[in-house]
Amino acid sequence: MSTFRARYGAGPMHLAVTAFCLALSGAVVLTIGFPALWNTDAWWQSIGLWFVGAAVVHDAILFPLYAVLDRTLVARLGRFVNAVRIPALGAGLSLLLFAPGIFAHGSETYEAATGQTQEPYAMRWLLLVAGMFAASAAFYGGREILRTLRTRPVVDNPKRQHAPN
Template sequence: MVRRRPAYGAGAPHAVVLLGCFTIAGWAVFLVSGEATVWRMALWFVGAAIAHDLVLFPVYAAVDRRLRRATRTDLGNEEGRPGRAAVAADRVAVLNHIRVPALGAALLFLVFLPGILNLGDATYAAATGEQRVSYAIRWLWVSGALFLLSGLVLAVRLARRR
């Protein structure tokens, strides 16, 4: 295994976990292979992969690049200023405390997209017999709470360090 590590790039535990993931994925494909909607599921899967790789990834990579630029600080070590490592750690902490709630808000938006944008109201009413309540305000409240909680955690961490 030592000789194979440079070619593979990781150790044996990684290979075992990866093999397990492929086994579970293959089992899931086997279970749905007899379904009538398997082609529709495959189309959605391929479409999601393409949309992520060609649209979403460049968008959030650009946003992350701008966040990195916006949080960049002077790393000097003059009197009264923290050292290079402390400032760099603070910058990474700030960045991560923006990334995590943004990821949570984005995932919630994708999962509840029809409810947030009020799409499919007729289908929902036909299926349940009830009118759908818009999720937009709820999503905004949850997203705001995620950012507020992250900001509070950051403030506590920075205060404890100083």
């Protein structure tokens, strides 16, 4: 077992799960067929393009970029880094979640279905992000205040009478 782990870099369960996922992905592609993965009317909406693009762009470009950015933030900000990292992650994930509304993608369909416009989405997202950063700053400030109160040395009052031993 240790020889396998030393050569492969992980346990046999990792290899089995990875092989299963690849086989399942291959079965899905073969079942739905390659034409279902490519939209000839709007090439940028193709599942295949987004899948390959996400793998290449994320793994080759974005991940190294934000790994270097994170290392730089840790080196410069120290303990304060999590007060920036967590709301920034929340901002990015909420942007991904609400991107169609924020960028008014499908605004005609949305307005026809609901009778409302998508105008408030961008401002609401910005308020959500501002709230996340404000809450993070408040928690960080509160934590720093508690930390300084706990580490403050106790000063002996010279006017106080000490009981004899």
